[in-house]
Amino acid sequence: MAPSHVLRCCQRGLAWIPVIFIALVVCWSYYAYVVELCIYTIPSTGEKIIYLVVFHLSFIMFVWSYWKTIFTRPANPSKEFCLPKAEKEQYEKEERPEAQQEILKRVASSLPLYTRTGAGAIRYCDRCQVIKPDRCHHCSACDMCVLKMDHHCPWVNNCVGFSNYKFFILFLAYSLIYCLFIAATVLQYFIKFWTSDLPDSHAKFHVLFLFFVAAMFCISILSLFTYHLWLVGKNRSTIEAFRAPVFRNGPDKNGFSLGFTKNIAQVFGDQKKYWLLPVFTSQGDGLTFPTRLVASDPEQPTVVLHPDTQSKSAEDGSIQQSSPLSESQNRLLDNHVHTNEDQGNALKSVVNTVRIEWQQINGEMQNSSAAVFMLFSIY
DSSP: OOOHHHHHHHHHHHTTHHHHHHHHHHHHHHHIIIIIIIITTOOOHHHHHHHHHHHHHHHHHHHHHHHHHHHSOOOOOOGGGBOOHHHHHHHHHOOOHHHHHHHHHHHHTTSOOOEEOTTSOOOEETTTTEEOOTTOEEETTTTEEETTOOEEETTTTEEESTTTHHHHHHHHHHHHHHHHHHHHHHHHHHHHHHTTSSOOOHHHHHHHHHHHHHHHHHHHHHHHHHHHHHHHHHTOOHHHHHSOOEETTEEOTTTTOOOHHHHHHHHHOSOGGGTTSSSOOOSBOSSOOOOTTGGGOTTOOOOOOOGGGTSOOGGGTOOOOOBOTHHHHHHHHHHHHHHHHHHHHHHHHHHHHHHHHHHHHHHHHHHHHHHHHHHHHHO
């Protein structure tokens, strides 16, 4: 039996097969479109130039976003979510799940956690020996806990999560544009070759096959891209779409939804000029997320993570960005407080108005009683 590390090396090598397949298809499509179609088949020079310019723009953005999706390392929980040495030793010695949960609760009381397991327990990864932040899950393929994990994609041989989810969305968008453009521009020459309006040549096979491949990928990518756009609008991951996150108040599939505009900004950032570029602009640090229930959780303390853990490089698997979503949480809390104050002021105004009206009515009743008493006295 081969050693386990040899098996892991073989698995890692085999995992690159889908990526290599996509790379080969893309390289062939580039040759077929640029050389066989534009150079050997299209007679008009102006048409060639327009097609080549648009093609290369879509090709560059597609390859750029695909590269970023593949080689952006998944973000992992910071050291604050690891058990301290004493608690870790105590946790490993304990055999009762209840006692282990008490240890986890003590450590988690100082962490910004809102989600729980289905049974209401603290989410802990025995494999990585770390308390899972909200929306964090363990990937068995990558053998690590990934912040805001969406899914493990074999076509990029990487986990899609907080650090590269924007890149993945752009990869789907630009690959769809790439396939649509190829299918639309190749169609007329596909028909001409099919109906023998153009003479048979070595370009015929490439043009015919190029249209079929582009159309096939276009259909498959369109459904996936539409689904992920829907997830972004709802602020859900693929995992959360199938299994709603569980809060202290129970499961809530819309627990992280802040409204369509804020949900979009959480993935693509506040600056719209960077939305279409595969550069990291997502809000937050991947460890904390604003929720609709953040103001109704009295047990959750205010926690500020150390800044040094938010500025680690991608080499050690930590978060690369330093714009924590706790600011968004504070804005939500401020809005909630202001709303309560406005409601309180409105209630006080109504009470004062009712009190004044009651005093007026009471005064009128006293005047009426005095008039009736005087009439009886006269008679």
